[in-house]
Amino acid sequence: MSSSVMSERSSSLRTLRSDNPRYGEKAIFAFLFFTAAVSVAVTTAIVLALFQPLPGFFAEISIVEFFTATEWSPGYARPIYGVWPIVVGTMIVVVTALLVAIPLGLLSAIYLSEYAPNAVRKTIKPVLEILEGIPTVATGLFAFFWLRPFLEYMTPWLPWGGLFSTGVAGIAVGLIIVPLIASVADDAMRSVPRALREGAYALGASRLRVALQVVVPAAFSGIIAAFVLGASRAVGETMIVLLVAGAGSPTLNFNPFEGVQTMTAYIASRATGEIAVGSLVYDTIFAVGALLFLITLAMNMIAIRFVARFREVYE
């Protein structure tokens, strides 16, 4: 009895399946899978491009020197390959950028998510997107030719030195990551359920308290993700630091009023100079690039984790 039911069921399943094998659909499916797999191939290619020259590089330069020496002077008469100076340069830019972008971005996000009437929000968000879309060459030139002289004019008592300034580069990078931080933080706060806000309002809380003591804590992981994404973007920013912080000195320098070299600016300036392909100096591009890639990859993974957390809780 039961076996006849089974066979009946399997025969009806067979008739449900199409007689036509639809090779066309399979080919399309294969093509779509191929297009999605391209991105994995790109990542693989990036890893290959960055890491393939490294064994040869570290065979000549000890990895200890790379990570501990405090001078970075490849191509000089007596070259020293200590990556710290350009890492510190990047860090000064990132910290300055975050000091500018975190208050601006977070306050803008709180306003957009909690205070702004719909019409205002709908006008401001595209305007911020335009700021995000301004090419960094433009922002860099503006910061070099106008912002830095302007700030020096306003604060002549500060120890400004030379044409370049790491701090001003940081401020300019901070301005361009404001929209990113604002939009990710705004998304996080808007995904906080209305009920939480309404509960607080029902208990007599003011708008300010609801925003700062209910919504911000509830969206905390998303807000942290916004900061991490902003920092990662600042680490990778090239044109602004190249223009405003200059190609700078290869020694360790913490002074934000002078120019300094960053990882990205080093790669850009080195790759556009005259260097022999395959030389040790040429390989530094890949060593610094690999370090840059690993730093931003770690930050992006952290941000993705945090974003996933706030999505899990409320959806």
Place this chain on the structure above:
Amino acid sequence: MANAFSNLPGRAQFAAAGAGLAVQNRFASDGSKGKVANTLFLALMLLALTVAITAIVAILAWAFVEGRTRLDGDLIFNGPSTVNRATAGYSVAILGTLQIIGGVIALIIPLGAGAALYLEQFADKTKWWNRVIELNIQNLAGVPSIVFGILGLAFFVRGPFSWGLVAAAGSATVALLVLPTVILASREAIKAVPPSILEGSLALGATRWQAVWRQVLPAAAPGMLTGVILAVSRAIGEAAPLLLVGALTFVTFAPNFFDGGYSALPVLIYNYAGRPQEEFQILAAAGVLLMLAVLIVINSFAIWLRARSERSW
């Protein structure tokens, strides 16, 4: 506070009073002090937004004031020159950028739309390789642009493809750079199409692909197009990766896609800005203004298109 709950039985009365006090400590308005804080905070938020928006206006104003004397036909129709500094322009770089953008569009439309359709409509999310693809695209979107320049240098200029320092290498590099954002935007557009559209089509006997091609794709198309336009506008302004794949060469002739040197608008601006003569700095500012004008038009169109295509089902 306790008086308000005095009609409740004993323990509940205590509990309610305690809760009331806790709430009062945490939330209740602090009278006039609270009002001042509220107003101050509102002012702070508006100040933050004003600073961000002022930045845009300031960049535009600076570029206009600095470059206004060079806003003429020469800017667009003349090639770069180190001799005729007062009449040098961007024609060669504009042609280079157009070629780069052409290649970018040809690559990102099929690759971006295909990957997005695969992930949203065909991929089995329980399979590990599909999760790898998803995570990979998210990460790729955050890789610094200069790293893509290194990729282009190692794969397109030299290495497996070995095209040399040509516009095709710049184009492929920038296309890969913007591809993740196109995929992410296209996925959002496809996600916004309700599954009932697809299911209705399937129920009427369409094959999976017929349903996707004839129902889902047309409904998602404006959103996907917005993603492509925004990617193109980013590609126009991208300079860092192009520095590594040859665009900094000072060429005075129109580029050939697969042969000979090329230049691009943002890279030539950077090149001019680095020269000591004042004429070139003015020219750089005029170039910035030209580029910003084009980008603002493109971005506004994309934003308008997105607002128009946002429909409630």
